[in-house]
Amino acid sequence: MFMYPIFITDDPTARVEIPSLPGQCRWGVDRLEGFIGPLVQKGLRSVILFGVPLKCEKDPRGTPADDPQGPVIQAIKKLRALFPALFVATDVCLCEYTSHGHCGILHAGDGTIDAAPSAERIAEVAYAYAQAGAHCVAPSDMMDGRIKAIKRKLVDGGLGNKCLLMSYSAKFASGLYGPFRCSSVAAEYTLADVLLTDAIFSPFFFFSFSFLYSETQQEAPRRLVTVNATSFHPVPRALPAAHL
Secondary structure, eight states, X not given: OOOEEEEEESSTTOEEEOTTSTTOEEEOGGGHHHHHHHHXXXXXXXXXXXXXXXXXXXXXXXXXXXXXXXXXXXXXXXXXXXXXXXXXXXXXXXXXXXXSOOSSOBOTTTOOXXXXXXXXXXXXXXXXXXXXXXXXXXXXXXXXXXXXXXHHHHHHTTOTTTSEXXXXXXXXXXXXXXXXXXXXXXXXXXXXXXXXXXXXXXXXXXXXXXXXXXXXXXXXXXXXXXXXXXXOOEEEEEOOGGGO
16 A cells, blocks of 8 residues: 655644655645545545654653644544545654654763663654554654554553554665655755765765666665664665565
8 A cells, every 4th residue: 555645744834845855745734635635536545644843842852742732643633534534654753853853862971872761752652643543653763672662552552453553664775765854854955955965974875876776777686775763874785685
């Protein structure tokens, strides 16, 4: 099943074009019906929501992530009410909501990730989305143990068999991820900006890009790209032959 990505911001009437994704926008909750309605009429069956908060007050725990008045929870409720047959998934991540920009909670001393409370916090957010009516919670962070924590939270809350858990923190080498990630930041980046930024700041950029080109020519094995939770720079590694 294909999922249409929807980028939800905390301005209810927003419609902000994303230069790196021509034809795509960041939407406010009040605009969803006019945008999604015609697509549902054409056969759209599933969407995945990405929160893009621009006005909220961020903190070290990412408190706005599961704010009942926040854009994601409001969007879940609105879509479920407007389009009962639409499958609604939602991204689960903290980096857009934390003051430090990481997908977890940091140790006070050295600023490194504190894994256990990070997984617990991500589970809290996933559970809040499930309670709001999401059919699927999809963590895209890379915190150790968060799948177990989320599943346990869903089961203990009576939602274990009512809300699907889908992890998708692994990315395949492609020219899509860079432009896609620009949809979740306030600055207006073009595709050229994305390529230039990655070329400067990621030592793996040309390596992964060369494999992308070779894959297009069907000359190289498939490559799996994982995303570093701290820097978001792609780190390519070979995908085992059994999975090609």
